[in-house]
Amino acid sequence: MKVFKTQTRKIISLVIIITFALNTIVFANSYNPSRQEIESMIEEVSIKRAIPSVLMKAIARVESTYEHFNENGSPKTTGNCIGLMMINNRNGGYDSQRLKYDIMYNIEAGADVLLNKWSMSSYKNVSSVGDMNPDVLENWYFALWAYNGWAQSNNPNTLPSHVKRYTYQQLVYDICKDEYNQNISNIDFAYLPQSGKPSRSLVVPTPSNINSGGIVLYEVGDFVRTDGIRKSYQLRDVPGGKYIFDLEHNQLGTITEGPILKNGYYWYKMYINDYKQGWIERNWLTRTGDIVNGRYIFDDISFHWARKDIMKLYKEGIISEALKFKPDEYITNELFSIFLSRTLDNEKISQSETQQKDEVDTETSIEKTIELPFLDADMISPWALNYVEDMYNSGLFKNNSGYFKPHDKMTRKEAALILSNILIKDSKYESLDISSIFSDIKELDLTEVEAIKMVYINQIMSGKNSGQFHPNDYLTRAETAAIMVKLFDKLEN
Structure with a gap:
């Protein structure tokens, strides 16, 4: 029995052909930049988001081996995870099309995901390390664990000694050392349970040998604007305090106080006008100039x-x-x-x-x-x-x-x-x-x-x-x- 009329079948066939042709065109124009270009893009995003760039680069290496597209130009996916940073968009928090075809957007999403995991650690939703200074590479241990999912499989004590090094965070550490000559000291695994996930209240001391993440901090008098993948940003009454104002993307302001380290973030007081000022994380501010030199006329300084x-x-x-x-x-x-x-x-x-x-x-x-x-x-x-x-x-x-x-x-x-x-x-x-x-x-x-x-x-x-x-x-x-x-x-x- 024929399910569709001949004319209907022709229309459906034409739609399929057009869709295939469009996808072929999109894929044909999609290619992986060189590793050097990818690393440069990751560094650009990392600097803006106040994340140690070596961690972001190592995550990209572990997740996708620095590849965003397949050989045929189609976006690289694994299950619900998309692209260079393997962003899981199951809950629809990001633009799926942009995740697939806009590499810079995918990196920004990766930075956003990592910062969310960092917040889980700094606000005690998962375990934390030391004072959670983000400029200390060792303090990112549990945030890296959570990037791969807060699963017991990333507990090194659960694994036999010969596979202990294959926890997600250890893979990231190994890439940092082997490919970027950056050592990161492990936390003391004795603080972790012998099986399962550690408690949310667990605070592991920062290792005695620490390494800097190279985060760029701002100064009083710097001109800034709100910037990032998010659509809105919040000013708070004190560092880590309650919300007092919502800000849109590209809101201009001037730094009047800071930095103050609180809850794993460097906070700055942002002055917009006499009626609107408050504290915001460094991660969502991009410097645009300073009070002495004015707006920077070069976009790379x-x-x-x-x-x-x-x-x-x-x-x-x-x-x-x-x-x-x-x-x-x-x-x-x-x-x-x-x-x-x-x-x-x-x-x-x-x-x-x-x-x-x-x-x-x-x-x-x-x-x-x-x-x-x-x-x-x-x-x-x-x-x-x-x-x-x-x-x-x-x-x-x-x-x-x-x-x-x-x-x-x-x-x-x-x-x-x-x-x-x-x-x-x-x-x-x-x-x-x-x-x-x-x-x-x-x-x-x-x-x-x-x-x-x-x-x-x-x-x-x-x-x-x-x-x-x-x-x-x-x-x-x-x-x-x-x-x-x-x-x-x-x-x-």
């Missing part, structure tokens, strides 16, 4: 240590506005010449003037009429040519090898050599043996050692860590900005 130096250079007209500053990229010889020339001359650059390499089309037509003695002078970018000439005429760039190498990355010792030509010797430091301060410069020649001594005693450059200068490391754009601010301030005084 909000969490960077050099953000204030970068903004000062902008305010002084030494660098120009752009979408990104790229603070952790290495600086080239010609770009260093631009920074230095503008710092020394303190030129005020209008937005219509020639900008930095990554801010303009380098095909801008500028006549190269300057005769520089470098054999590779024709390789210098048009927008950098005047600045290189300025530095050469000032005697700061020597023609030792015959080449300027404009696109080569500059090392820290090369920067010191250039900067030392600007600075004045101070006789009171003449007897100082700089090799006694930096243990890694003994192989350098005398000129290089003296240059490093000069920038050190003038407080223009210092070591990268205790007792080491790292002379052969490349100089980043952020480090260059910090150097230029110090030099600018010295020249001003």
